[in-house]
Amino acid sequence: MLTRPEPPAGPEVSLPEIHRSVRVPDGAGWLRRMLAFVGPGYLVAVGYMDPGNWATALAGGSAFGYTLLSVALVSSLMAMLLQALCARIGIATGRDLAQLCRDRFPRPVNLALWALAEIAICATDLAELIGTAIALQLLFGIPLLIGVMLTALDALLILWLQHHGVRWLEALVAGLIFLVFGCFATQLALAQPVWGEVLAGYIPSASILTNEEQLYIAIGILGATVMPHNLYLHTAVVQTRAYGLGEARKREAIRFATIDSTAALSLALLVNSAILITAAAVFHAGGRTEVAEIQDAHALLAPMVGTTLAATLFAVALLACGLNATVTATMAGQVVMEGFLGLRMPPALRRLVTRLVAIVPAVIVTWLYGVSGTAQLLILSQVVLSLQLPFAVVPLMLVASSRRQLGAFTAPGWQLWLGWAATVLIVALNLKLLWGFLAE
Structure with missing residues (x-):
């Protein structure tokens, strides 16, 4: 028997066109019920392996070998914890993080948080649009500027897939993630890293x-891994499941959603590690310690590894990551705009607005800089994301700690302790970065 999706309980729900649209088998076994919750975690995970991650991982691996693998590991563990809290909040309250902020904070604070979230989404989209355009150029010879403008078509893809159901969108995203994983598994085999040194790289230095x-x-790796817009998006997409509204069913939904996101983010960690390991094993070990441009990495892979297959797989994986990430960033833009501002638009118009907010600066940047300097722009976009991150993580932790907002579903003490510790670490690293800039 299947539980029927219930109509929204109030005048405002997250992502209304797909809200509670996925049925959950009622009375079925544990595995079937869990599989009904598989999907939102992969929508979130694509933000953790976007072209911005590529730029930081390539720069880190080529310059410092395996040293920064520990940063990728710690960042991913922090992400798993924060996304688990997002799943809990979305399921327990039936509202997304942007809506909960609007409920909790005064209007000036909400407007500031909304503006910062939009800046983070612009930085994310800048990286994703440029990364996708680079992949189109590497694979098909399409000029970079035209490639950026072609990425606007992803808004039409989202509308078409959502019209057929969120499961189609999740299937596309998950399929592309596994394609990326397969590409890099093959590249690692070709690169032949020293696995003892790889394991040592996961120990912080x-x-x-x-x-x-x-x-x-x-x-930059931290900003590329723990994405501010993903915190808003995850609280919304977990509500696409038509779980029961009683306490026991909500607790089950939180458990299954946490398994989903943790498994998906574990896969993202493997992909990010593979990018950094490939850069370290091929470029750093080969004496090329300044490879940061994605185009340079593509050009050098074939001669340094000894086969053109490595370069082709690199470009295919980049295109898959870019397409995936632009899809979810557009959805996050919808959640942020509707949640903070209470602004309702027809789906097609909403997609167009959220896409234009990002594609206009991307076109300008590409027009001004062209191929040269794209790596610096990509890394800078990730540092901007990191600087924006506290303004999403702190509200998340305040809600997760609030018995008034979560009631019986308030996060357990160990999650709150670790969550606040991660928040302090993020703020401290950002302050150190700013101090370094100001001291120059």
């Missing part, structure tokens, strides 16, 4: 804090 260049890239 003091040089990350003492070396300014390492710290800059490390914060």
Whole structure:
């Protein structure tokens, strides 16, 4: 028997066109019920392996070998915890984080949070649009500027897929993620890294804090891994499941959604690690310690690995990551705009607005800089994301800690302790980065 999707309980729901649209088997076994919740985690995970991650991982791996693998690991563990809290909040309250902020904070604070969230989404989209355009150029020879403008078509793709149901969108995203994973699994086999050194790279090194260049890239990796817009998006997409509204059913939904997001983010960690390991094994070990441009990495892979297959797989994986990430960033823009502003638009118009907010600056940047300097722009966009991150994480932790808003579903103490510790670490790293800039 299947539970029927219930009509929205109030005048405002997250992503109304797909809200509670996925049926959950009632009375079925544990595995069938869990599989009904698989999907939102993969929509979130694509933000953790977008072209911005590529830029920071390539720069970090080529310059410092395997040292920054520890940053990728810590960032991913923080992401798993924060996304688990997002799933809890969305399911427990039936509202997304932007709506909950609007409920809790005064209007000036909400307007500031909305503006900061939009800046974060613009930085995200800048990286994704440029990354996708680079992949189109590498694979098909399409000029970079035309490639950026072609990415506007992803808004039509989202509308078409959502018209057929969110499961189609989730299937496309998950399929592209596994394609990326397969590409990099093959590349690792071709690169032949020293696995003992790889494992040692997951142990944190003091040089990350003492070396300014390492710290800059490390914060870029943090910004590329724990994405501000994903915190808003996840609280909304978990509500696409028609779980029961009683306490027991909500607790089950929280458990299944946490499994979903943790598994998806574990896969994202493997992909990000593979990018950094490939850069370290091929470029750093080969004496090319300044490879940061994605185009340079593509050009050097074939001669340094000894086969053109590595370069082709690199470009295919980049295109898959870029397409995936632009889809979810557009959805996040919808959640942020509707949640903070209470602004309702027809789906097609809403997609167009959220896409234009990002594509206009991307076109301008590409027009001004062209191929040169794209790596610096990509890394800078990730540092901007990191600087925006506290303004999403702090409201998330305030809601997760609020018994008034979550009631019996308030996060357990160990999650709150770890969550606040991660928040303090994020703020401290950002303050150190700003101090370094001001001291120059």
